Amino acid sequence: MNAFRAPGLALLFATLLASAVGCAPAEEAPRTLTLSEGWIRLPPPGQDRSAAYLTLAATASVTLVAAESPLAQRVEFHTMVRDGDLMRMRQLPEVSLAPGETRRFAPGGDHLMLFGWAPPAEARVGEITLVDADGTRYTVTLPLRER
Ligand SMILES: [Cu+2]
Known part of the structure; x- marks a missing residue:
């Protein structure tokens, strides 16, 4: 039996x-974009601009066309370009990743620029949302740090 x-x-x-x-x-x-290792710079008092940094890892083609955050009025993709002896920020209209590509946003290079910094009082974290051309929204909660 x-x-x-x-x-x-x-x-x-x-x-x-x-x-x-x-x-x-x-x-x-299936997640086509993973957001990790990020943080948002806590600007000095009176400063109304800040920046956010994170690592993007794509498993499929992604074209990010917009970024948003409740911490700021406007968020732009920025990169740094050399201009003589100076490094200047320049806006990127979009950020594209190929399947399998990882792209790091870090101080001194690509970053998310936050304009009109207005976090809720006592905020220790903040959301960043990246919007794909197809409308998919990827949101991550990142810590606020001075550096
Ligand atoms: Cu910038």
Whole structure:
């Protein structure tokens, strides 16, 4: 009797496992962009501009066309370009990543520029939302730090 039962249970278990794996993509939409390792600069008192930094990792093509934050009135993608002896900020109209590409926004290079800095009182974290050309919104909550 055990000889009949054991294969039956094994088959049942295998079927359950297969259906659980099969269900996974439907339950959780595939993420094409992961936002990590980020922080938002806490500007000195009176300063109404700030910047946010993070790492973007794409599993599919992504073209980011807008950025938003409840901490600021306007958010722009910026990069740094050399102008003689100076490094100047320049706005990027969009940020594109190829499948598998990782792009780091860090001090001295690409960054998210926050204009009209107006965080809620005592805020220690803030949301940054990046908007794909297809309308997908990617939101991450980042800590506020001085550096
Ligand atoms: Cu900037």
